[in-house]
Amino acid sequence: MSDESPDVQRELESMRSSIDNIDAALVHLLAERFKCTQRVGRLKAEHDLPPADPARESRQxxxxxxxxxxxxxDPAFAEKFLNFIISEVIRHHEAIRER
Structure with a gap:
């Protein structure tokens, strides 16, 4: 049995609107983060530094x-998320280095 009253629908729409705003903010934050890591990748390539920094990654x-x-x-979720981002950053740094 579901409650599809107008009040429930308004509350659901309000919560979804908040989620949509947070998702947009996350995309913009990730874009900014990757702009920074691209600059790091260029600096590493210019100075022949390795694309990965396992000690820093572990600290992060x-x-x-x-x-x-x-x-x-959940810390495990946060770690999985950061590991995904780190792997993308390293891939970008390797690509910059190969140019």
């Missing part, structure tokens, strides 16, 4: 896991 993962826990977000 630890920091993000802690932030996630403080924010009541």
């Amino acid at each position: 993962i630890d920091k993000l896991r802690s932030l996630a826990a403080d924010a009541d977000l």
Whole structure:
């Protein structure tokens, strides 16, 4: 049995609107992050530095896991998300290096 009253629909639409706004903000934040990492990739390529920095990546993962826990977000999810971003950044750095 579902409750499809106008009040429920308005509340659902309001929550979805908030989610849509957050998604848009996330996309813009990721775009800014990748602009920064592209600059890092060019600097690394110019100075023949490796595309990956495992020690920094490990520190970032630890920091993000802690932030996630403080924010009541699953730290394992946060780690998976950051690992995905890191793998994309490394791929971009390798591509910059090959140019």
